[in-house]
Amino acid sequence: MKVTFYTGALRKTQWREFGVRFLFGGLVTVAAGLIAKKFGPSVGGLFLAFPAIFPASATLVARHAREEKEQAQLTGSKRAPAVAALDSRGTAMGTVGLIVFGVLAWKFLPRHNTALVLIGSTLVWFCVGATLWWLRKAIRTSAWARRRRRRTA
C-alpha cells in the first residue's frame, strides 16, 4: 500500500497539456469572481468547487492509457475508460476533503489569519483524501487476503 512517485510521468506529459490546465484553471477562477460580483458571494461560492480541470485531466489520463495500448498494437478502447475511472475514484475521495476544506474556511476565515487558515485547510484536504484512499486500500487488501486464505484452506 505504499504510494510511490513516478517522475517519468513528467517527461510523458507535454507542456501543451499543462497549458490546457493553466487555461482552464485561470478561466474558472475568473468566472467564479465575475459570478460572485454579479450574483453575490452565495452563488459565486458554488463555483469554488467547480470540477475545473477534472474533465481535462481525466481525458488526458485516458489518452495516455490508450496510447500505451496502441504502442503494444492493441486498441485500448476498454483500458482507457477503466484507467480514467480509477482517476475519477481518487477524485471522489478528494471531494470529501474539499467539503472539509469549505467548512474550515467558512468557520475560521473571519477570525483567524487568512494564510494560516488556507494553508491549514489545504493540508487537512490532503490528509482527509489520503486517509480515505488508504482506508479503502486496506479494506480491499484484507478482504482479498481473507478470500485467498479461504480458498487455500
Added chain:
Amino acid sequence: MLKEILFRFLVGGALVSVFSLLGSLFKQRSFAGLFGAAPSVALATLSLTVRREGAPYASFEARSMIAGAAAFLVYACAVTLILARYRTSTLRTTATSLLLWLALSFAIWLAWLR
C-alpha cells in the same frame, strides 16, 4: 477591472497547474486522482477575495463552496460508475455530467443556502 481579471487568471492558472503537476507525480492512478479535487480555484479566489472584500465575504463564499463540493462528490461517483461499467468516452462522460454538478449544486443551494 481588466488588471484584476488578468491577476485572477494568472493566480488561478498557476495554482491549478501546480496541483496538477503534483498529481502527475504519483504512480497509483487512484491516488493521483485526489488532485483532481484539489482546492486550487478556492485557494486563488478566497485569498484574492479576502484582500478585496474582507474575510466575512470570503467566509460566505466558502459556505456555498460546501454545496458545490457535495455536488462534486456525487458527480465524481457518477462518472466513476459510468466509466467503469459502460466504458464510454471519457471526454463525453465527464463533460456531459457537468450538468449533473450544476443541477445538484443549485438544488443544494436552494434547499440550504438561499
